[in-house]
Amino acid sequence: PRTARLHLHQQPCPHSRIGGDLALEPKVPAAHRKTVGDQVSVIGLSGFGKDGPVARLFLAVWPPAAVLERLTALPRPDQPGVRWVPPENLHLTLRFLGDADPDAVDAHLAGAHLPAAEVTLGPVVSRLGRNVVVVPAAGLDELAHAVREATASIGRPPDPRPFAGHLTLARLKHRAACGVAGTPFHATFSVTGVALVESLPTGHGVGYTTLGRYVVGRVPGTP
């Protein structure tokens, strides 16, 4: 398990799923160590802010495997100006934080009450604004509100617009045509956790890494 704070790196954080490792240099913040099998690596950082290390972060729900499989079975026509989100990146954003210290986010979310949520995706693939193709998502408003309240002082100020639950499938350049809007889609699932995700540029887009995971539906004061 990863640790909750930079200066408490011996304390395991029970809410997160990233691997910690005592063999790593202690000066590498807990949030930036990753264990895959017995390999430990340091997750990329965007840089150092005035208060310490920062990464480009957002809080999200990952769809369960069965739903992901159905989402990736939707048609993905290869059209000019249409950028499809790779299957491994499909997620539901609860809050975009921008550059922030992952350990600060962890400290605020680890003790927060995050309500359980039942998500309904659909009923059809739609446009969000002019340039984004999404599957609308109902059922996340209360959870998004709780996440926003718990992390209001971290990262960029919360978006003042009302939360609009969605899962982005594609982004369109110059209002390119995209044949899938209007395709029926329906799925429901129970949210099991909120993920703290780091976004890093790759050679051909962005890669997302889960740095922490926070259980939903736990009654405050219980383990």
Ligand code: 3AM
């Ligand atoms: O779930 P969606 O696709 O709406 O658009 C980005 C994505 O949201 C959004 O954060 C999510 C993970 O990348 N995002 C990226 N940059 C952003 C910004 N500057 C942003 N949201 C608001 N402001």
